[in-house]
Amino acid sequence: MAEYKIKVKKSCDAESCGFRCQEACPRGVFLAVPAERHKEKQSIYPRHRITPRFSYFCDGCGICIPICPSQRIKVVLKMTGEKILKKPLANK
Amino acid sequence: MCEFCSEHGQDNRWYLNPENFSDKLLEDPKRAKTIEKLVGWGIDYYVDFTSRVTEMVNWPVIGKLVKKAVDRIAPKEHGGQVVSLEDSLQLLEYARDFVLLPCACRRLVSHKQEMACLNFGPVKDLMLRYVPGEPIEELTLDEARKLVRDFDRRGYFHQVLYAKIPFPICICNCEERYCTSLKQRFANGVEVALYKGHDVCKVDAERCKECESPWCASRCVFGAISYNPERGGVEVDASRCFGCGLCRGACVHDALSLVPREMVPQAAGKW
Numbered sequence A: 001m002a003e004y005k006i007k008v009k010k011s012c013d014a015e016s017c018g019f020r021c022q023e024a025c026p027r028g029v030f031l032a033v034p035a036e037r038h039k040e041k042q043s044i045y046p047r048h049r050i051t052p053r054f055s056y057f058c059d060g061c062g063i064c065i066p067i068c069p070s071q072r073i074k075v076v077l078k079m080t081g082e083k084i085l086k087k088p089l090a091n092k
Numbered sequence B: 001m002c003e004f005c006s007e008h009g010q011d012n013r014w015y016l017n018p019e020n021f022s023d024k025l026l027e028d029p030k031r032a033k034t035i036e037k038l039v040g041w042g043i044d045y046y047v048d049f050t051s052r053v054t055e056m057v058n059w060p061v062i063g064k065l066v067k068k069a070v071d072r073i074a075p076k077e078h079g080g081q082v083v084s085l086e087d088s089l090q091l092l093e094y095a096r097d098f099v100l101l102p103c104a105c106r107r108l109v110s111h112k113q114e115m116a117c118l119n120f121g122p123v124k125d126l127m128l129r130y131v132p133g134e135p136i137e138e139l140t141l142d143e144a145r146k147l148v149r150d151f152d153r154r155g156y157f158h159q160v161l162y163a164k165i166p167f168p169i170c171i172c173n174c175e176e177r178y179c180t181s182l183k184q185r186f187a188n189g190v191e192v193a194l195y196k197g198h199d200v201c202k203v204d205a206e207r208c209k210e211c212e213s214p215w216c217a218s219r220c221v222f223g224a225i226s227y228n229p230e231r232g233g234v235e236v237d238a239s240r241c242f243g244c245g246l247c248r249g250a251c252v253h254d255a256l257s258l259v260p261r262e263m264v265p266q267a268a269g270k271w
């Protein structure tokens, strides 16, 4: 596998959005990581951003792309550089 | 027997050696520190850090060095091994203070809350001390055993997690979509993140009745079962089997069983 390259903009604020891409991704590609480097601050006001840490498992279904309310996710087929735009019809 | 057993098993599987559950092992300051690091809110940082490091195994030039370092350091910190239902039930006999906690992998990967992480030993006290607001459910031994059986029926594979080998602290019950140990093993080839179990699945060809849609294969998260049209039944690729035993629960013809890994040449010595 590892056929797709995924980018998520660092501006992601998962708490505000509601972790939508994570809930939607059937392959468990996205990991929520603490946004705050200092554990004390994080424990008072927990914020997470999303990173595609497990992109190896992506099958290019495209579900996550329209789900992100501010278009922060980009999925690209590594071999051809083709950009996956949205959930393809065949997978609907 | 895996390398952990030869060192800590006393002729048994390491997690079935009652001595490894002794509180004396907590006198080791490194172990105590590892457990503190894992418990409570530290887990978010821990998963982020370890998954970032194991990703570096794929990097050119330094990748091999990182892999060596991970293989050496992980057993001194935290890791897991797949266990069958039978072994899970047996190891619970040696543990104390069972608590059910929300699964960190499900939360961090899918924002899903599920009480599926069965901890024991020192975890209860540490949770109450460090993260008193976190959901926690105390269980008796009987309740813990029933729960593991329920998880098995639901198709969750079991993994025994250690805090610095050979001290077991948890039976985690997870699925392919969420398990960050499984992800690190498959994406980055880091075996020590999730060791294969001590058993391997075997098919009894006489009993395997070629179901229309073999449920056993759909249960196997490790992709070890495939249909063989020539024989008219399923086959297990022993080199891929992790010995979780979940496939057995799907077979109404009782055609699947677990045998010790050493007895199967394609799987022997491969962890």
Ligand code: SF4
Binding pocket: A004, A006, A024, A025, A026, A027, A028, A029, A057, A058, A059, A060, A061, A062, A063, A064, A065, A075
């Ligand atoms: S394209 Fe599909 S599999 Fe890949 S990250 Fe998005 S939702 Fe997950």
Ligand code: SF4
Binding pocket: A008, A012, A013, A014, A017, A018, A019, A020, A021, A022, A050, A067, A068, A069, A070, A072, A073
């Ligand atoms: S859907 Fe977009 S904003 Fe929401 S958590 Fe995912 S990447 Fe962040």
Ligand code: SF4
Binding pocket: B203, B207, B208, B209, B210, B211, B214, B215, B216, B217, B233, B234, B250, B251, B252, B253, B254, B255, B256
């Ligand atoms: S469920 Fe049992 S009988 Fe059916 S294919 Fe699998 S092993 Fe064979």
Ligand code: SF4
Binding pocket: B200, B201, B219, B220, B221, B222, B223, B224, B225, B236, B240, B241, B242, B243, B244, B245, B246, B247, B248
């Ligand atoms: S073949 Fe059975 S025992 Fe082996 S990994 Fe698959 S489900 Fe688990």
